[in-house]
Each structure stands twice: as structure tokens, then as C-alpha cells.
Amino acid sequence: MEEKLLNATLNVVRQHGVDLFVDVSRPYAYTMVVEHDGKKILVKVAADADDVPTGALRDVRLLSEFLGVPALGVASSARGRVLREGVVYRRDNVNFVSLATLAKAFRGSAPTFLQIRGRCYALVDGETLRERREEAGLSLSALSEMLSVSRETVYRYERGEMGVPEESAAALARFFGSDIFKRIDIFVSVRADSIDKASRAMGANAYKLEQSHPNGIAYEDKPVFIVKSEERREKAEELADIFGVEVVKR
Known part of the structure; x- marks a missing residue:
């Protein structure tokens, strides 16, 4: 091998x-x-x-x-x-x-x-996520319900305080595009x-x-x-x- x-x-x-x-x-x-x-x-x-x-x-x-x-x-x-x-x-x-x-x-x-x-998680660009959420007219609570996570969790995603697990990352990519995630050099x-x-x-x-x-x-x-x-x-x-x-x- x-x-x-x-x-x-x-x-x-x-x-x-x-x-x-x-x-x-x-x-x-x-x-x-x-x-x-x-x-x-x-x-x-x-x-x-x-x-x-x-x-x-x-x-x-x-x-x-x-x-x-x-x-x-x-x-x-x-x-x-x-x-x-x-x-x-x-x-x-x-x-x-x-x-x-x-x-x-x-x-x-x-x-x-x-x-x-x-x-395993993705690193989100919190500012871009917040901008896309607001453009879509979604509140923190509404997005949290869509992701089946707490409002506090979405808030922490947008502040860049925690990574996004794969399942939630896939949902975010569908909603807002994959370019909301940071690439790893x-x-x-x-x-x-x-x-x-x-x-x-x-x-x-x-x-x-x-x-x-x-x-x-x-x-x-x-x-x-x-x-x-x-x-x-x-x-x-x-x-x-x-x-x-x-x-x-x-």
C-alpha cells in the first residue's frame, strides 16, 4: 500500500x-x-x-x-x-x-x-454568512430552525467562533453557496x-x-x-x- x-x-x-x-x-x-x-x-x-x-x-x-x-x-x-x-x-x-x-x-x-x-467541520466566513442571511431576509432564529441548531450556534458561526459540522455545512452551501466557507491552505x-x-x-x-x-x-x-x-x-x-x-x- x-x-x-x-x-x-x-x-x-x-x-x-x-x-x-x-x-x-x-x-x-x-x-x-x-x-x-x-x-x-x-x-x-x-x-x-x-x-x-x-x-x-x-x-x-x-x-x-x-x-x-x-x-x-x-x-x-x-x-x-x-x-x-x-x-x-x-x-x-x-x-x-x-x-x-x-x-x-x-x-x-x-x-x-x-x-x-x-x-470534521468547515470553517465559515462569518461576515459573508451574515450578509447572505440578511439578504435572504432570514433572522438568526429562522436560520437556526432550518439547520436544526440553536440560535446561539448560528450566532457563533457568524462570529467565526466555531466550525460548522458537515451536515450543517452542506445545508448552508445549498442555501448560500459554497463560497461562504474559507479554504484551507x-x-x-x-x-x-x-x-x-x-x-x-x-x-x-x-x-x-x-x-x-x-x-x-x-x-x-x-x-x-x-x-x-x-x-x-x-x-x-x-x-x-x-x-x-x-x-x-x-
Whole structure:
């Protein structure tokens, strides 16, 4: 399954950009580096998004933040269920999408639905929703009855305070059009949190990488890859050339 997904991902990438780096010799935090629309992107390919170790995602977040590049996963399933087209599964602040969703995003059609754990919802443009509701002559109460939700829930949709579950989102799209929903940009960098940094600290502004080719990453005036052995140097330097960073041995 994973080999088929990898080959299919490469085919999609090559239709819309370039694969700059691929290494499946061991389970690294990333599978490839691709370039699309002038952006270099770290990509992890996995059969199921929840099979990716937490430590690997920690590496991905550190690399994404300090290199300033997008990071995302491509997976066939999440939580043991098929990852549907148009849905972004967010795990530990890293986005995972199906290959079909990735292909559409490459063509400029960003996904609408966000899944976190078992909950899937759309992010509504509250101001647009309010304008469309008022143009239709509907009160908050009337729309709430149409959606079978409380008036307070509709009010919170319009204030952007909560996402809209799939069933209600489908109804809103029928009433007011699908453009009332915000699109999710999957080509964005992610940030390492305080736990990532505290657990991986190896000096001032330097952090250990456990499932990557460099053994660590540091940031002073610019990012630096750290290697501890010659075994890692060749691939670390290949990555460094792609991202325009220096490699140092410590």
C-alpha cells in the first residue's frame, strides 16, 4: 500500500512540480522534498496518518519552522478510516491530506473541511454568512430552525467562533453557496511548540532531530544543519543544498 501511494504521489508531484529529494531507505520524518509554484515543501507519505510516530512529527515541526518551508503529510487513511477528498486531517499541528486532495490543491483548489481527531467541520466566513442571511431576509432564529441548531450556534458561526459540522455545512452551501466557507491552505509552514523545543534542546537555539538526515538544526542568523557522524553527512548536505543552509559537525 505505502509503495503504491509513494509512486502515485511522485506521479502527481511530477505533473505539477519537481521532486528534489526522495529517501525511503528508513522511516524518516519526511519522505521527500518537492517544489511547487516556487515553494519547497517537506512531504511525509504514510499509509495511515496516525502511524507516523510523534517523534517524527516533532522533527517535521522543527524543520518546517526553522527552514521556513511548508510541511504536510499524504496518507490514504486517518484513524483507520479512508481520508476523504477535500478533508484535511490535522494531527499535532501537521496537516495530512489524501492524494486526490493534494492534486486538487496543486491545481489551485484548496480543501474546505478540517478533521481533528473524530470531528470534521468547515470553517465559515462569518461576515459573508451574515450578509447572505440578511439578504435572504432570514433572522438568526429562522436560520437556526432550518439547520436544526440553536440560535446561539448560528450566532457563533457568524462570529467565526466555531466550525460548522458537515451536515450543517452542506445545508448552508445549498442555501448560500459554497463560497461562504474559507479554504484551507495546506502549503504553509508549521511551528514547533514549547514542548518540542524543551524536549529537543541541545544548546542555545539548537535542537536534536531524531528521524532526519541531519542530527540537529540550529538557528543563529540563518538555519544550520548539525551532523555528528560521516554516515549522515552526505544526505544532510544534499538536503542543505536544496534549502540553502550550511552543514556543521558538532
